[in-house]
Amino acid sequence: MSDTSTQTITASFKTREAADLAVEHLVQKLGIERTDVFVQSIGYENASGVKPSGGDAPTATEEGRTDAQLSSEIEVSVDIDVDNADRVDAELKTLGAADVVRS
Template sequence: MADDSTITIRATFETREAADLAVEHLVQQCGVSRPDIFVQSAKSENSAGISPSGGDASHEEGARSDAKLAGEIEVSADIAVSQIAAVQRSLGEAGAIRVSGR
């Protein structure tokens, strides 16, 4: 009998860019449906991460200072228990600082 139960897995990232990459990995490499993936600030404050990245880091006059860098970005996804190892590996490849599941 197959275990078809689900789990919510959470990973934190230093930048929004890394979080976005993680979402793409989950969809393309692991087959997780986009409606089952959530991206938010890991804290109660709005945040674009803890360091500039992407367009914030490549501004003509150096890193932008108007991006809210107040904390890490959390990516969570509802996945089948059978996907845990593959999803953990994929999140790690995308740059996850921490990965946990419940």
């Protein structure tokens, strides 16, 4: 008999771009309901991550940007049934997640 209890898996990402990619993989590749996936800044301040990437990276004509708040990592958490927890854990790690924690 399979275990039908739910587990929360939480992972941190250094950029918003990486966190968004993780959400996309969880929903589209693993078939997890989007309502079971949560994204937030790890710190108290709003953040786009801790290093520039994607839309917050300077272009060739810019010396730097001050509009992107690079203050904390982005946390992605997912509520998943225990039977699928190993798949989610492995996918998050493959996508570069740090500090993957199960609770």
